[in-house]
Amino acid sequence: MTLNKGDKLRNMDKRRGSTPFPMHHQTLHRRSMPVDDRELRSSMPPVLAGELSNLTRCTSYSPGEQHRDSCVSDSSDSVISSGSDSDGHIYKVVLLGEHGVGKSTLARIFGGLEDTHDYEDAGNTYDRSIVVDGEEANILLYDIWEQDNSQWLKDQCMCMGDAYIIVYSVTDKSSFEKASELRIQLRRARQSENIPIILVGNKTDLVRSREVSVDEGSACAVVFDCKFIETSASLHHNVRNLFEGIVRQIRLRRDSKEENARRMANCKRRESISKKAKRFLGRIVARKNKKMAFRQKSKSCHDLSVL
Numbered sequence: 001m002t003l004n005k006g007d008k009l010r011n012m013d014k015r016r017g018s019t020p021f022p023m024h025h026q027t028l029h030r031r032s033m034p035v036d037d038r039e040l041r042s043s044m045p046p047v048l049a050g051e052l053s054n055l056t057r058c059t060s061y062s063p064g065e066q067h068r069d070s071c072v073s074d075s076s077d078s079v080i081s082s083g084s085d086s087d088g089h090i091y092k093v094v095l096l097g098e099h100g101v102g103k104s105t106l107a108r109i110f111g112g113l114e115d116t117h118d119y120e121d122a123g124n125t126y127d128r129s130i131v132v133d134g135e136e137a138n139i140l141l142y143d144i145w146e147q148d149n150s151q152w153l154k155d156q157c158m159c160m161g162d163a164y165i166i167v168y169s170v171t172d173k174s175s176f177e178k179a180s181e182l183r184i185q186l187r188r189a190r191q192s193e194n195i196p197i198i199l200v201g202n203k204t205d206l207v208r209s210r211e212v213s214v215d216e217g218s219a220c221a222v223v224f225d226c227k228f229i230e231t232s233a234s235l236h237h238n239v240r241n242l243f244e245g246i247v248r249q250i251r252l253r254r255d256s257k258e259e260n261a262r263r264m265a266n267c268k269r270r271e272s273i274s275k276k277a278k279r280f281l282g283r284i285v286a287r288k289n290k291k292m293a294f295r296q297k298s299k300s301c302h303d304l305s306v307l
């Protein structure tokens, strides 16, 4: 039986119900293209307009699906604009990385579509509202990076994000090297900005095929001044921490010190006694280990809740 697009989307809605994200991660709606691309199209070389059409396949919404166009459809929210929605907390997060490292798998988990094999309709931009530290944040996650894209489109990707997730596979050394290159490109493109970036070593479940160690990953993060986490999209390990972490990193840079301190205090209040004890012991051990200055710094790249 052939399903029409509406049926497929309704099915996806059902799958979204089984998302591994916790209940408080409410899905508002999913969009498969950057919001309003008219501005972008008018400013681009004609030959690239077709390329953008492929890139941003537009998906219609199923009738019951909640719409939020009032927040997102005006032209100020085009692909290339960024930062206009900080008050509404719509954060544009862009996935970067070599082919096959797991970007789309991570994105689908985030979008609640991890069970779908209908990649044609899965789209490449996901819009979710998640609650982090007791406050809601809206994330637009762009899974549109392709090595084969034109330089112009790559440049757009480098400019449009409020935050970046650079993914490599721990089973593929060359993807790790590519991740470093991407970090350098990003630094060049956004020189004066302090953009949140998380380096992600994915596919940790493939233990026997590992080519990049945790230490190599964190050392790279320290050198490139970004955060670091290892994930297994297949096992859903650390995926939630990754997306919560990116929200925290954005907030730490965007919001006032007072606001972040208040959040921190709230979090600590909610922390269990065992977590508090762990943190306390961690601090004592770190203080005693004076020779570990580098290690301490590299450890902090694992903590996605601090700068």
Ligand SMILES: Nc1nc2c(ncn2[C@@H]2O[C@H](COP(=O)(O)OP(=O)(O)OP(=O)(O)O)[C@@H](O)[C@H]2O)c(=O)[nH]1
Pocket: 097, 098, 099, 100, 101, 102, 103, 104, 105, 106, 145, 146, 202, 203, 204, 205, 206, 231, 232, 233, 234, 235
């Ligand atoms: N074992 C394992 N496989 C994974 C993991 N994440 C993704 N994969 C698999 O790796 C393959 C590539 O994953 P994708 O999500 O398509 O990778 P991508 O980075 O989006 O690739 P491109 O679209 O080519 O850029 C797929 O077969 C996934 O099922 C993981 O954590 N563990």
